Each structure stands twice: as C-alpha cells, then as structure tokens.
Amino acid sequence: MATISPTRVQAGRGVEVALLVVALVVGIYSYAMVGIGVEGSVPADVWQYGLGMAVLAVGAHLVVRWRAPHADPVILPVVVALNGIGLAMIYRIDLAYAARGRPHGFADKQLLWTAVSVVGALLLLWLLRDHRKLRRYTYTAMVASLALLLSPMIPGIGQTINGAQIWVRVGPVGMQPAELAKITLAVFFAGYLVTNRDTLALAGRTVLGMKMPRVRDLGPILLIWVVAMAVLVMQRDLGAALLFFGLFVAMIYLATERISWVVIGLGLFGVGAAVAARAFSHVGARFDGWLDAFNDEVFNRHPGGSGQLVRGLFGMASGGMFGTGWGQGRPDLVPYAESDFIVASLGEELGLTGLTAILLLVAVLVQRGMRTAIGVRDGFGKLLAGGLSFLLVLQVFVVVGGVTRLIPLTGLATPFLAYGGSSLFANWLIVALLLRVSDDARRPAPDVRPVLTPEAGTPVVVAGAATSRPVSASAASSAAVSSTADPPTEIVDGGADR
Amino acid sequence: MSELTVGLLRLGYLALLWLLVLSAISVLRRDLYGTKIVARRRLKPASAGGAAGRAPAGAAGGRGPTRLVVTEGPLRGTIVPLGTAPVLVGRSPGCTLVLDDDYSSSRHARLYPQGEEWFVEDLGSTNGTYLGEVRVQAPTRVPPGTSVRIGQNVIELGR
Numbered sequence: 170m171a172t173i174s175p176t177r178v179q180a181g182r183g184v185e186v187a188l189l190v191v192a193l194v195v196g197i198y199s200y201a202m203v204g205i206g207v208e209g210s211v212p213a214d215v216w217q218y219g220l221g222m223a224v225l226a227v228g229a230h231l232v233v234r235w236r237a238p239h240a241d242p243v244i245l246p247v248v249v250a251l252n253g254i255g256l257a258m259i260y261r262i263d264l265a266y267a268a269r270g271r272p273h274g275f276a277d278k279q280l281l282w283t284a285v286s287v288v289g290a291l292l293l294l295w296l297l298r299d300h301r302k303l304r305r306y307t308y309t310a311m312v313a314s315l316a317l318l319l320s321p322m323i324p325g326i327g328q329t330i331n332g333a334q335i336w337v338r339v340g341p342v343g344m345q346p347a348e349l350a351k352i353t354l355a356v357f358f359a360g361y362l363v364t365n366r367d368t369l370a371l372a373g374r375t376v377l378g379m380k381m382p383r384v385r386d387l388g389p390i391l392l393i394w395v396v397a398m399a400v401l402v403m404q405r406d407l408g409a410a411l412l413f414f415g416l417f418v419a420m421i422y423l424a425t426e427r428i429s430w431v432v433i434g435l436g437l438f439g440v441g442a443a444v445a446a447r448a449f450s451h452v453g454a455r456f457d458g459w460l461d462a463f464n465d466e467v468f469n470r471h472p473g474g475s476g477q478l479v480r481g482l483f484g485m486a487s488g489g490m491f492g493t494g495w496g497q498g499r500p501d502l503v504p505y506a507e508s509d510f511i512v513a514s515l516g517e518e519l520g521l522t523g524l525t526a527i528l529l530l531v532a533v534l535v536q537r538g539m540r541t542a543i544g545v546r547d548g549f550g551k552l553l554a555g556g557l558s559f560l561l562v563l564q565v566f567v568v569v570g571g572v573t574r575l576i577p578l579t580g581l582a583t584p585f586l587a588y589g590g591s592s593l594f595a596n597w598l599i600v601a602l603l604l605r606v607s608d609d610a611r612r613p614a615p616d617v618r619p620v621l622t623p624e625a626g627t628p629v630v631v632a633g634a635a636t637s638r639p640v641s642a643s644a645a646s647s648a649a650v651s652s653t654a655d656p657p658t659e660i661v662d663g664g665a666d667r
Numbered sequence: 668m669s670e671l672t673v674g675l676l677r678l679g680y681l682a683l684l685w686l687l688v689l690s691a692i693s694v695l696r697r698d699l700y701g702t703k704i705v706a707r708r709r710l711k712p713a714s715a716g717g718a719a720g721r722a723p724a725g726a727a728g729g730r731g732p733t734r735l736v737v738t739e740g741p742l743r744g745t746i747v748p749l750g751t752a753p754v755l756v757g758r759s760p761g762c763t764l765v766l767d768d769d770y771s772s773s774r775h776a777r778l779y780p781q782g783e784e785w786f787v788e789d790l791g792s793t794n795g796t797y798l799g800e801v802r803v804q805a806p807t808r809v810p811p812g813t814s815v816r817i818g819q820n821v822i823e824l825g826r
Contacts, residue, residue, distance in 0.1 A: 494677040
C-alpha cells in the first residue's frame with residue numbers, strides 16, 4: 170500500500186521571468202545576427218527593437234502575473250522566442266528581396282502585427298476571467314465559425330489571392346477569417362462534445378477489436394466532413410480543410426477515447442482527398458509534386474509545379490548540420506520563403522541543429538497545453554486546452570511535413586514563425602486561452618471546504634489537498650472549521666486561518 | 668568583423684537556442700515527475716505487545732491519531748485531518764464531517780481529544796453511536812483503528 174500525492178505546484182512566475190530573458194535574448198540575438206550576416210554589422214536600431222520586444226514581453230508577464238498568477242511559466246517564453254525567431258527570418262528575407270528589387274516590407278508589417286497580437290491576447294486574458302464562460306457561447310461559436318468561413322465568399326469584401334478564396338479585405342486591413350474560425354470551432358467542438366460525449370462513446374458493435382459507433386451517431390462527423398470538403402472545393406484551401414477536420418477528429422477522440430473515431434476520420438479524409446485529387450487539378454498537382462517532385466516535367470510545371478518544394482529541399486540540404494548562418498544562405502530563392510516556406514528558410518540558415526531546437530520549442534509548447542488539459546478539472550477546459558494544443562501541433566506537422574515532403578504540400582502558416590498577420594493574431598489568442606486554462610489547472614485547491622456535500626454517493630476527499638499538505642497545517646485549518654461549528658472549548662490555534 | 672568572430676557568434680546562437688530548449692525542458696521535468704509516492708509505514712511489532720486481531724495502527728509511535736477516515740458508507744474514503752479541536756459529526760451543515768445519511772442525527776456525535784487520546788461522545792442521537800459492537804453511553808476512549816459506527820457510516824481514527 171502506498172499513498173500517492175501530487176507535489177505542490179509552484180506558481181512559477183520567477184521561472185517565467187528567467188526564461189523570458191533567455192527568450193528575448195534569442196530574439197534580439199537573431200536580429201543582430203541578421204544584420205551581421207547580411208550587412209556585416211549589427212543593425213543600428215537593435216536597441217530600439219530590443220526595447221520594443223522587451224516592453225511587449227514585460228507587459229505580457231505583468232498581465233499574466235496579475236490576471237493569471239498560476240498560469241504555466243513555460244508557455245509565454247517559448248512563444249516569445251518563436252515569434253522573435255520568425256520576425257528575424259522575415260526581416261532577413263525582406264533584406265534579400267530588397268537587394269533583388271522585389272516587393273518587400275514584410276518585416277515591418279509583421280512587427281506591427283506582433284504588437285497587435287500581443288495586445289489582443291493580453292486583452293483576452295484580462296477580460297476572460299474564467300474559460301468556462303466560453304461554454305455558454307457554444308452555439309454562438311458555431312454560427313461565428315460558419316460566418317467567418319463563409320465571409321470570403323461575400324462579394325465586395327472577399328478576395329481571391331493565388332487561387333485561394335480565403336481573404337477578406339476591409340479598408341487597408343486584409344485578414345484570413347479562417348484563422349480565427351479555428352479558435353471558435355475549437356470552442357464549439359469542446360462545448361458540443363462535453364455535452365454529447367456519452368452518446369458518441371456509447372457501446373456499438375466491436376469490429377476488428379475496435380468499438381465502432383452506431384451509424385446514427387455518425388451525423389456530426391459527417392457534417393463536419395461536408396463542411397471541410399466544402400472549404401476545400403469552394404475556397405480551394407486544402408490546408409484549412411485538413412486543419413478543421415483534423416481538429417474535430419482529435420477532439421472527438423479526446424472526448425470519447427475511442428480509436429474507432431480516428432480510423433473513421435482518417436478514412437473519410439482519405440476518401441475525400443483521393444476524390445479531390447482526381448476531380449480538382451489544383452489538389453492533384455499537390456499530389457504530383459509530392460510523389461514525383463524530382464521529375465523534370467513536374468518541377469517546371471506552371472502553376473502548381475514542385476519547383477518551390479524542391480528548391481526548399483535543396484536549401485535545407487545546403488544548410489546541413491549547423492546551417493549557413495543568419496544572412497549567409499539564399500532562402501529567398503524559394504517562392505514564399507517568408508510565409509509558407511519559412512521552415513525551409515530556417516532549416517537553411519540554422520541547420521538541422523537550429524531547426525530541431527525550434528521544433529522542440531513547439532513540442533514543449535504543445536506539451537504544456539496537453540499537460541494543462543490533463544490538469545484542469547472541468548471537461549470543457551480539458552477539451553478546449555487539448556483541442557487548441559492539437560491545433561498548434563497539427564499546423565506545424567502539416568507545414569513541416571509538407572516542406573520536408575513527408576505529406577503533400579498545403580498552404581498553412583507555421584504558428585508564430587511565418588509571415589501572416591491573421592495567423593499570428595489567432596495563435597496568440599490560442600496562447601492566451603491556454604494561459605487562462607492553465608491558470609485554472611495549476612491553481613492550488615482551496616485549503617478548506619467547510620461544508621462537505623457528497624455528490625451522488627461518490628467518495629469525496631475532504632479539505633481539498635489535505636492529504637498532500639503537512640499535517641500540522643491541515644490540523645490548524647480543521648480546527649478553524651470546527652470552531653465555527655462548535656462552541657470553542659480548548660481551541661488554541663483555531664481561527665488562525667481566517 | 669572577422670570570419671572567426673562571425674563563426675563563433677553563429678555557434679553561440681545555436682548554443683543559446685538549445686539553452687532555451689533545455690531550460691524549458693528542465694522546468695517541465697519537475698512537472699512530469701510531479702507525484703510523490705510514499706509507502707505506508709509498516710506496523711512496528713515491538714511496542715504493540717499483545718494487541719491481538721486488529722492491532723491499532725497508531726499505537727506504535729506514542730503519538731495520537733492524526734486523521735479520521737471514513738471506512739464504510741457513502742462517504743467511504745473521506746479523510747478529515749485531526750487537530751486539537753473537537754470534531755462534530757452529523758447531518759447538519761455546521762458539522763465538521765457532514766453525513767448525507769438518513770440514519771444519523773443532525774448533531775450525532777462528537778469526537779474530542781484529551782491529551783494524546785480521543786474520546787467519542789454521543790449527542791443524544793436517535794440511532795446511537797457504536798464503538799465496535801458496544802453502544803456509546805458516556806464519553807468513551809477511541810483507540811486508533813477501532814471502528815465507530817454512526818448511522819450507515821463507519822469511521823476510524825488513524826495516523
């Protein structure tokens with residue numbers, strides 16, 4: 170016999186400061202190295218840049234300290250570091266574009282978006298005191314998701330860029346509403362699944378060692394599949410379709426623990442993708458470029474050839490183990506090196522060593538999100554944190570898998586690294602939500618529960634984490650409780666806790 | 668800037684990146700192994716002497732019981748830490764241990780310490796309080812490990 174007790178979780182704000190300092194140094198170091206690599210000297214405005222980044226980071230830390238004091242200490246520094254690395258790489262590619270006389274100015278826009286995103290995320294953290302409030306807006310979130318997904322098709326504000334009808338432009342600001350839709354969809358899925366998980370997990374027939382769901386319970390997954398396929402067909406956005414459907418499958422698996430949902434989901438998506446590859450030339454071209462990338466004819470095909478993919482591969486190959494160094498490679502030879510192919514650019518200049526470190530940072534971030542999902546006590550929070558973390562890692566998988574030719578290439582933005590304001594903004598909002606849920610997950614249980622109400626006969630452990638605390642402290646608090654109940658007779662330390 | 672400096676700065680950058688990764692991992696390592704497993708203390712036969720049958724678990728160390736454990740009934744598994752103040756048991760929400768049990772009275776029984784020992788006192792309950800098989804009439808000493816029946820619940824004192 171043994172007792173298992175959780176060790177007391179530290180709030181970790183001090184750890185966060187230490188990690189934030191390292192993360193800031195990484196970002197500013199990157200910026201300085203770009204200057205050294207491209208122009209031979211440290212950029213003159215490195216102090217202003219560093220100060221700006223530091224102000225944002227310190228502001229974020231203070232808001233977290235104030236509004237989410239028990240939030241996970243690793244999430245914020247990791248995101249700050251990733252954002253800093255992304256900014257430096259976009260600036261570096263900007264310089265290369267400028268030298269070649271191509272359109273540039275991405276870095277300034279991304280810098281502005283970074284500031285907007287951080288402020289937006291902090292506002293969300295500030296205003297949303299409890300993530301469970303979002304559950305009230307389950308169906309509002311569904312309507313909002315559909316509206317966001319459909320908005321690029323509204324004539325007047327919708328725009329088609331590079332064949333994908335995923336843009337909305339209001340005045341000078343262009344947005345990809347699908348990026349925000351992934352958050353509202355995660356809220357909707359979490360709210361819906363936490364209510365209906367029992368139906369979906371209900372016993373069905375066992376086939377090949379898996380419990381299959383009943384046919385009539387397949388409705389929701391088919392509906393989402395239809396929506397994802399509609400996005401794929403009408404907006405020609407393979408990445409977003411994969412993302413939404415993958416999110417739903419992952420969250421239904423989280424909710425029901427049934428592997429059969431994953432099998433059904435992957436099967437449905439496989440069928441959909443195979444049909445789409447036959448029926449639509451732009452999807453088919455992606456498959457050709459993936460399977461037969463080094464074919465001369467496929468390489469030179471325009472549009473939709475594998476030239477971009479293969480150039481990215483060569484870039485990463487020339488980077489080798491330790492990379493060419495910031496500003497020493499030629500990542501700008503790859504089309505869209507600043508957005509879709511930022512991973513290839515980073516692989517070229519930082520090498521396998523640097524890219525592995527970056528991927529590990531993402532892994533740490535996602536691990537924190539998943540750990541939050543395990544730690545939080547309410548089902549909605551579990552599904553929300555798990556779903557949002559999965560969203561982050563799925564984006565990275567789809568992009569890195571595409572760039573490294575593991576899976577067909579799709580146009581998704583790498584979270585925090587790639588150029589793209591909407592994506593950066595949405596991902597910072599995801600971070601704010603994760604911080605909010607992790608604050609709830611890591612907050613120590615209240616010391617004393619004076620009224621002990623058993624819930625439907627389940628064993629209740631009294632006094633919160635009483636068993637894990639030193640006995641003397643618990644004894645004092647129990648004395649405080651009983652002193653309220655009973656006329657004090659021999660109480661010495663009673664009431665000290667109030 | 669010389670080529671050597673740039674080369675060193677390059678490697679320094681990668682080292683810093685890995686420093687961030689490893690320090691982040693070292694922070695979350697604590698979390699991965701975040702539970703502490705303590706084997707329950709074995710009974711010391713030396714001072715237990717001739718205690719037959721259900722030997723009182725707490726008698727060995729010489730200190731009094733430190734917690735009250737519900738061993739039977741709807742609240743099974745509940746633990747109430749014991750201090751120096753008395754513990755009131757019953758259905759009333761004001762009690763220290765609130766029972767959801769139709770067979771117990773609202774203020775059913777009181778456990779209180781005297782020195783190292785704990786006593787149980789029935790507060791005029793309808794169905795009575797039993798120490799082992801004996802109905803408690805007057806305040807009675809509760810040896811650790813002896814079951815006290817209150818309605819449908821059985822509680823024990825333990826260390």
